[in-house]
Amino acid sequence: MKVIEFTNKGLYCPPADVYIDPWKKVNYALITHGHADHARWGHKHYLCVDSSVPILKHRLGHEMSIQGVPYGEKVNINGVNISYHPAGHITGSAQIRIEYKGEIWVVSGDYKVEDDGLAETYEPVKCHHFITECTFGLPVYKWTPQETIISDINSWWAQNVADRRPSVLTAYSLGKAQRLINSVDSSIGPILTHGAIEKMNDVYRSMGISLPMTQHLNAKVHKNEYKKALIIATPASIGSTWAKKIKNYSLGAVSGWMAVRGNRRRRGADRGFVLSDHADWPGLLQAIAATGAENIYPTHGNTHSFSKYLCEQGYNAQPIETEYGDDNLEKAEE
Numbered sequence: 001m002k003v004i005e006f007t008n009k010g011l012y013c014p015p016a017d018v019y020i021d022p023w024k025k026v027n028y029a030l031i032t033h034g035h036a037d038h039a040r041w042g043h044k045h046y047l048c049v050d051s052s053v054p055i056l057k058h059r060l061g062h063e064m065s066i067q068g069v070p071y072g073e074k075v076n077i078n079g080v081n082i083s084y085h086p087a088g089h090i091t092g093s094a095q096i097r098i099e100y101k102g103e104i105w106v107v108s109g110d111y112k113v114e115d116d117g118l119a120e121t122y123e124p125v126k127c128h129h130f131i132t133e134c135t136f137g138l139p140v141y142k143w144t145p146q147e148t149i150i151s152d153i154n155s156w157w158a159q160n161v162a163d164r165r166p167s168v169l170t171a172y173s174l175g176k177a178q179r180l181i182n183s184v185d186s187s188i189g190p191i192l193t194h195g196a197i198e199k200m201n202d203v204y205r206s207m208g209i210s211l212p213m214t215q216h217l218n219a220k221v222h223k224n225e226y227k228k229a230l231i232i233a234t235p236a237s238i239g240s241t242w243a244k245k246i247k248n249y250s251l252g253a254v255s256g257w258m259a260v261r262g263n264r265r266r267r268g269a270d271r272g273f274v275l276s277d278h279a280d281w282p283g284l285l286q287a288i289a290a291t292g293a294e295n296i297y298p299t300h301g302n303t304h305s306f307s308k309y310l311c312e313q314g315y316n317a318q319p320i321e322t323e324y325g326d327d328n329l330e331k332a333e334e
């Protein structure tokens with residue numbers, strides 16, 4: 001029996017009869033993390049890591065049947081050992097290790113190797129077969145350390161305060177927004193948030209994660225406050241009536257995609273800050289080498305060119321078709 005099969009519902013483990021991050025409804029889903037393209041609604045039962053439970057419940061409903069396990073703890077299903085290991089992508093993100101009769105597979109989900117000070121730090125896991133994301137699987141993608149990017153954001157914010165201009169920064173509501181809030185210099189001014197982000201901040205705080213003080217930007221906040229504030233907004237909220245209340249602001253966009261020429265302008269942003277929750281090119285190669293795996297299956301992005309490169313390096317690499325990496329799913333929720 002194959003340990004992992006690639007099916008039209010998602011990655012399937014026949015001996016355990018479970019799917020990993022399936023995109024169609026199934027009975028039993030192992031979930032790597034809370035982003036919408038990985039954690040979908042409608043499965044009968046969910047298994048994830050402890051710190052992902054509150055996030056999944058918040059996004060998919062409190063009535064769902066869900067079980068959380070600590071990182072590293074083995075769950076045995078029909079002789080298959082399943083365990084979750086930190087992926088460093090967002091809080092509660094995991095690589096899933098699946099071991100059956102001595103054969104080990106690891107499904108990475110999304111990951112990054114840089115420690116961002118908030119998500120559980122990525123840990124390499126030894127395996128024979130590694131299913132890896134490769135969102136930024138081209139040599140042009142090389143990230144500048146977070147410290148430098150955050151210091152650029154702080155300088156931009158401080159300059160806007162001096163100019164009495166609000167600073168609006170766009171970031172995904174789950175993961176990126178909290179990473180920014182946790183890292184910026186909150187002595188510069190107040191941090192105001194879009195409602196979707198503030199609700200997610202509440203989920204983080206309910207888990208005992210202490211984030212600097214933030215306030216939901218609503219009618220109660222005096223407009224004078226805007227000029228000193230860092231306003232964290234979702235990408236989809238720009239152009240909404242909520243954002244139109246903020247006048248004459250400087251717009252910054254935070255994303256790995258800001259590394260691509262023209263993207264900043266297309267989003268109408270004054271500043272683009274290249275900060276990603278995905279591994280860059282060196283990060284991907286480092287992570288793949290660290291698994292010791294010979295068989296690599298890239299998902300997300302440039303899977304064909306990335307596989308070709310890996311084959312040239314002596315790996316047995318083969319791209320697989322998945323429905324991950326669809327940013328529109330995230331935008332639709334915001």
Ligand SMILES: [Zn+2]
Nearest residue numbers: 033035089110
């Ligand atoms: Zn993700």
Ligand SMILES: [Zn+2]
Nearest residue numbers: 037110324325
């Ligand atoms: Zn993904």
